[in-house]
Structures are given as C-alpha cells and as structure tokens.
Amino acid sequence: MNSPVAFNHLILYWIAFAILLFPVLFFVKQPYGKHFRNGWGPSISNRIGWIIMEMPSLIILSYYFIVSRNFNAPVILLFALWFIHYFNRTLVFPFRIKTKGKKMPLIIALFAIIFNFINASFNGIALGNTADFNVFTTTDFMRFRVGFLLFATGMFTNLSSDNLLIALRKSSVNGYQIPQKGMFKWVSCPNYLGEIVEWVGFATMAWNLAAFSFAIWTIVNLLPRAIDHHKWYRQYFAGYPEKRKAIIPFIL
Numbered sequence: 001m002n003s004p005v006a007f008n009h010l011i012l013y014w015i016a017f018a019i020l021l022f023p024v025l026f027f028v029k030q031p032y033g034k035h036f037r038n039g040w041g042p043s044i045s046n047r048i049g050w051i052i053m054e055m056p057s058l059i060i061l062s063y064y065f066i067v068s069r070n071f072n073a074p075v076i077l078l079f080a081l082w083f084i085h086y087f088n089r090t091l092v093f094p095f096r097i098k099t100k101g102k103k104m105p106l107i108i109a110l111f112a113i114i115f116n117f118i119n120a121s122f123n124g125i126a127l128g129n130t131a132d133f134n135v136f137t138t139t140d141f142m143r144f145r146v147g148f149l150l151f152a153t154g155m156f157t158n159l160s161s162d163n164l165l166i167a168l169r170k171s172s173v174n175g176y177q178i179p180q181k182g183m184f185k186w187v188s189c190p191n192y193l194g195e196i197v198e199w200v201g202f203a204t205m206a207w208n209l210a211a212f213s214f215a216i217w218t219i220v221n222l223l224p225r226a227i228d229h230h231k232w233y234r235q236y237f238a239g240y241p242e243k244r245k246a247i248i249p250f251i252l
Contacts, residue, residue, distance in 0.1 A: 010122075011209045015213045015216055025221070026227070047095070049104035049109040050089075051091070054086060054112075054116065055090050057089075057116040057120045060121055061082050064121075068124075070130060075127055081202060123214060126211065148201065152201070154199075154200070157193060161183060186244065188233050189222075192247055196219055196223075202215070
C-alpha cells in the first residue's frame with residue numbers, strides 16, 4: 001500500500017462495518033455446526049468448508065511474510081503465531097472434528113473466504129511494512145510481553161477446550177454431551193473466549209490498526225455465536241448448569 005493514510009482509512013471502514021454488523025448477528029444465527037439449517041442454498045461437507053474458508057489466512061500472511069523480507073525478530077514471532085494458529089485451524093482441526101454427514105452452506109464458506117482474505121491481507125501488509133519494533137524500551141517491551149502472554153493463554157484455552165469437545169463427541173452416540181471439565185465449568189464457549197483473548201494479545205503485541213481491527217472482528221463474530229450456543233445448550237439439555245455463563249465467567 002503506497003499511502004499509509006489511505007491504508008488506515010480502509011481499515012477504519014472495515015472496523016465501522018464490523019460495528020454496524022455486530023447487533024445484526026444477535027438476531028441472525030450463523031447456520032453451520034449445531035445451528036445448521038436448510039434455506040441457505042447449496043451445502044458442502046463441513047470438513048471441506050472449514051479447510052477452504054480458513055486457507056486464505058494461512059496462505060496470504062505467509063505470502064506477505066516471504067515477499068516483505070521483514071525479518072526482524074518481533075515481526076517473525078508475530079508471523080509465526082498467526083501461522084501456528086491457522087495451520088491448526090486449516091490443516092489439523094478439520095480432520096479431528098466429528099463431521100460425518102455434517103454440512104455447511106456454501107455461501108457461509110464463501111463469506112468466510114472473503115472475510116479471511118481481507119483480514120489476512122490487512123495484517124500481512126501491516127506487518128510486512130512495520131519498521132523495526134522498539135520492544136526493548138521498558139514500556140514497549142512490557143506491552144509486547146503482556147500481549148504474548150495473552151496470546152499464549154488464549155491459545156491454550158482455545159486448544160484445550162477444543163480437545164475436550166472433540167473427546168466428548170467421539171464418546172457420544174448423538175454427538176453432544178454437557179462439557180464439564182476445564183473452563184467449561186464456568187462458560188459454555190471457552191474455545192471462543194480463548195480465541196478472542198488470542199487476537200487481543202496479538203493486537204497488543206503488533207500495536208497496529210490492522211491487528212486491532214481483527215481483534216474487533218473476532219469479538220463481533222464470536223460473541224453472538226457464543227450466546228447462540230449457550231441458548232442451544234440450555235434448550236437441548238434439561239439439566240444444563242444454571243450458573244454457567246455463555247463466554248465471560250460470572251458476567252455474560
């Protein structure tokens with residue numbers, strides 16, 4: 001991007017779109033996973049959908065990392081954290097989940113491809129054009145470390161929660177049980193909470209508008225979906241724990 005000002009303006013428009021979309025998503029359930037329903041056009045395999053919709057995030061940021069040749073240590077770490085997350089989401093997670101017979105609307109996968117293309121492009125350009133991080137001053141180094149701690153905590157929460165869900169589904173006849181271990185003791189969707197914390201941590205480390213826009217979009221996407229999941233659990237299981245919240249322990 002030749003003009004940093006124009007680039008930031010594009011990201012601000014993208015953030016504004018997220019803010020406008022946010023209340024809408026509380027009324028429109030995203031029709032995949034346990035919320036899949038007909039009426040959204042042609043459907044594809046859930047596994048194939050996951051792979052193709054997450055692939056742009058893996059490929060595009062890798063492309064910008066290679067072509068930018070911006071190989072200072074903090075930038076390499078940020079690229080690596082993104083790559084690790086999306087390598088799992090694209091090439092590991094879809095083959096671990098119980099997806100036999102499950103479908104996803106093709107239009108949802110296409111929307112996700114566009115979404116991931118935009119976010120990965122913004123973050124790839126931003127990181128590729130980042131000058132040397134001055135993370136060894138007291139303030140910036142502390143911020144970078146706090147961000148890394150948030151990312152690591154979020155990733156651990158996300159992965160461990162996914163593992164618990166996958167184990168439950170494999171041992172269940174109908175695919176669903178009430179999760180009881182880990183962060184599930186307090187919230188219905190700790191995997192989503194972990195992912196939000198991850199990208200807030202990433203934004204704290206990167207400290208640029210592109211990374212913060214992605215953190216905002218992660219919240220916009222996952223918070224309404226977590227509430228939908230929570231409502232579904234309460235309707236599906238008569239004995240669902242009353243004190244368990246949707247995504248933020250003791251609060252929401």
